[in-house]
Amino acid sequence: MGLRTKSSNVISKLVVWTTLGAFIFFVLFPTFYLISYVFLRWPEVQLEVFENPIIGDENWRQILKVLSFSFRLSLSAVAFDLVFGIPLAYVLARKRFPGRSLLEDIVTLPLVIPTSGFGFATSITWTTVAGIGGWLGLGTGLVTNLNVVIPFLNVPIVLFIVHVALTFPYIVRTIETKFESIDTTFEIASRTLGASSLTTFRNILSPLSIPGIFSGAVLALARSLGETGASLIVSGVSSTASIAIVRWTSEFKLATAAFMGSLLVVIAWAIILPAELYVGRRGRGLRISYQLPISIYRKIMKFERFASRRLSRLKDGLPIVVVVLTVIVPIIVVLNSVIFYWSADPYTGKVQGGVVYQLFGPPNYFSILQQATVTSIIVALTSTYIAMCISIPLSFIIERKWYGEIIRTILKVPLIIPTSSLGLSVLLLWGSSGFNLVSPGIWLIILTHIVFSVPVIVESIIASYEGSNIQMYEESARTLGATAYNAIEAVSLPLIKGGILTGFILSFTRSLGETGATFIVMGRDITVPALVVNMVEALAIPAALFTSTYLIVLSLILLVIIRILTRR
């Protein structure tokens, strides 16, 4: 008895330490290296950013400009998301109607589609005659060019639309999950006490789901701040912080890029942390009931009753219109355009402007695309595989050890750091200015992707772990004679299989579509999403159309696979 216990103890200690080591090496170091880099090389940074002998503090002024622009863009996109996302999340969580799961899939789509392809589709849709403008018979795009801005916000309209589309799923899915976790009897109780459904939502559901609403908003904000792929295509003359990092890195202004990357991380955390702490305390609703004169209060209640009955169509309908306009229409436009441009440019009639010429003719984009596809798949498979090997044991450690919560909190960091900062961090850590072990290329891409793949997989495993009462089943198995290892193998793993598979697919798609970090670390190798950006920059529009379509079809297939796997 004693011997068996001892040897299994040694094995389990070994597993724990190996996992923690891998976690520190592959996830923790790359995540935090950027900030330490700035500290370690402060004189260099100061010289380049603030006291440049030639341009003075021009770099610093550039940094301020792009940061202010980025936050304006991201915060407004998140605000817009919340307004339309919360009603949509409510409908998805609480109502059962035909087409519900289809709607859910459509909302999720931008998570799966590589952003550069999606950004290109959006720009075609809004700014060219092939898109909405043409459908309305305008002869130009609905928006004349990429640089048209929204008044007051001073943010380009197409860039805003792209950011809304790409962040919307984070808000909707996170809040939907939170709503689903709240027992409906609270709402029914409120209704039986005389509150209309809108009053109930204000008083009961929203205070109880503040943590969910908040974490959805944080994820969306982080995603928007870090978005690079689509922004590179639709930003026109403006520059977001992430684009600036990519650009400065390619111009070898490493110190400036690193300094801004760190600033981006620090500011994002400065916004998130206080709010996280506030929400972390018990979410007790605000009592507004008696702070208002009774007459006004009655009017609010009356309006809410009216709105619950009469305006519910509007409330349900508008978010769906948003989804259709920002997600469905661009996809249709891009698919349509490929056919349109297949053999030649439909407007000029030139064969050089056709898809076939650009792919198989002298530009020979097809062979580059083949090469990029191979690279992308190798990267996605390898990084996801390595991340899985770390994530599965790590999830169990998080669930069992007292320091699990700490690891879980640390794991949120790579998800919130803008990916271009992450890419830069990895480049600096492993590349010539750090360990000097790996030079830009496919291996560095893989190392970068592991950093964000681990948290994606871990979150998905933990969600299924906590949703299925694993502890009880494991304890049952233990008292029936299973060792800790047997219990995990025979009971826990089969029960969280769904979570592991979902994590795998999510990580795979994310890796496949990632652009921002990849751009910084890819060196001479190229992935498909990066290729789209290059094509657009080379003005090879038909080739970009084809490649975008190719990416969208690929991700639709992956989405179908996710569906089949998670259905059971």
Added chain:
Amino acid sequence: MPLIKLMNVTKRFGKITALDHINLSIENGEYLCILGQTGAGKTTLLRIIAGLLEPDEGDVYIEGKRVNKVPPEERNAVYMFQQFALFPHMNVWENVSFGPVIKNWSKDRVKNVTSEVLEMVRLAERKNAFPHELSGGMQQRVALARGIASGAKILLLDEPLGALDARLRVDLRTQLRKLVKDQGLTAVHVTHDQEEALMTADRIVILRSGRIEQVGTPHEIYSKPQSIFVTSFVGGSNFLEGTVVEVNSSGSVVDLRGGLRIKVADTSRNIGERVVVAVRLEDVSIGTMEKLGENNLKGVIESTVFVGGSIEYQIRLKNHAVISSRILFSDTFKDFKPGEAVVISFHPERCYVFPYPRAGLLKEIEAI
């Protein structure tokens, strides 16, 4: 040698002491019930025996061996959850054969044991069903079968009937005891239902705020409760406050509020001491004649409640106190109507006398 022995077992969760120096021995083949309210520490105790929790202090022995550091799988004690915890991804057969398979028994042995146990719980035809396809009662039987098949000698039952309908519970509790006894197992059964404990147990442990309040056979617990708490928790009782005014060789006399006096057989209290006299509802008889026996008190029926198989009467006495009486239906049953003047009586032998509790009577008897 007792099969399970707990010595000074203490467990704290933060500031709360869930178990406070518990000493308990459980004999081989015994059916032991641990009875207590929510939060009394019952489940903690059971989990410590199973090895799912480690005590902060004290020792746990199984078959004479100290098992504090022995993992659950080596204790031969199977834990049954209230929700049964049948593995949802396995069918009935796989669930029941889980223990034998994981213990690497030979194929033939696994097959024999599993089919034998399934036969025993009358579920052989449902061996291919998945847990969610079974009713609550069937799931409970599968969980039992799974425990027995694993070769465990000790069954740790955490509210094993709690997830089932009230009526079904009544039928299943006797079956549960029979199964345990037929298989020669030792059972530790946690419940908050005193009737369930009285009907199934060889011995009952009453737990209150992490301490053992009383241990005894159901008969001892019921007829010789050692505290107001136990009297109130097991069976229904009237609690009368009063002062001892006379003590002689045959008993004492207690003066109740409002000048009523009753005789009790207990002689352990002193004259002038403030006491609580407890009388079980079923020990209070009701009549219309002047004299029924001893302790005749006049009163008026205030209300009646029908409690399946018996009737409870509330009788208002002259001093405005209310006494309840429970009469089992029978052939000779006579009904009383509200407003009817009656005489109640109870035997001095059937009065339990306790010193008046320092924290007040309500604190000892309130359940809510």
Added chain:
Amino acid sequence: MPEVKLVNVTKRYGEILANDHINLTIKDGEYVSVIGPSGCGKTTLIKSIAGIITPDEGEIYIGGKLVNNIPIEDRSIGYVFQNIALFPHMTVWNNITYGPTVKGMVPEETRALALEMLEMIKLGARSDAYPNELSGGTQQKTAVARALMSRAELLLLDEPLGALDVKVRAELRYELRRIVKDLGLTALHVTHDQEEAMSISDRVIVMKKGRIVEEGAPISLYTQPKNLFTANFVGEANFLTGVIIEMAEEGAVIEVGDGTRLMTTNKDRSVGERVVIAFRPEYATIEKKGGTNTFSGEIEDMLYSGSIVRLRVRLDNGELIVVKKALSLGKPAYSAGDEITVKVSPENLLVYPYPKEGLSKELALE
């Protein structure tokens, strides 16, 4: 005045008929319980009345008004949930004043009513506590107060005591009935606990597989159940199968097992019919020697539960019956292995036609 009337209320979930043409009237001021095994449709019924579930067919009237199309919040009912459902982010005070507040009641009036309610449930001192700081029983009392604060006259109780300890349950049920009767409310109470239903209600409705099988006052349901399922569900009972061999003037004479003949007072059946006889274990008496309406057998074992002992008697014909006796002065008068004679008087024997699907199927509790 909240009289509740259901006409042909039907609800289907796929193939399953949760409510099958339910017709039911609850009188003003009446306390009615609905009991039945899990899945009998009792929860669907109460939720339909509240408006949480919309029935597929049939009409629901509250106070004479058709409410099928009236949303939950306008039905003015109080609803108490099994999982209590106090708003976790609000104190006791905010929970109970929630209803009046969302209805726009004047604050002073709300305050006065809330104080009155807190007094009623004896919780005045803890009005600032959050729900998770209270015991289960106190939480449920608060939930009842909350439901009553909107001045609802119809109280719907959905397994209100199911989540609580047995001891708490037993105390709270009297308190529930007291509140309902003191305030003159109409109450519908759903439970799977037949004892709870018996002790709390004016009338009990027994449901099985989506239909009402029987209804009546608790005592008559217990002593004179009209069908076998009820006889078993509302309390313990012994069942014996037999054949009517004679219709005497007083009632049918039934032969059970190996020639034992029992007199009954039943006159509805005919000679030769196969029947089931039921009797409550507490109605059986133990006699010295044989006589009319007796069985003889041996005490197999004795099960004590406090003041009551259940003797399991193996009859000479092999069947097992249970006899329930009060213990006088705590001393058992018999012991296992004793040969005894059990007598049940004719008026305490209930006679039912033998069920088509067999006895055990008819009695099944799940």
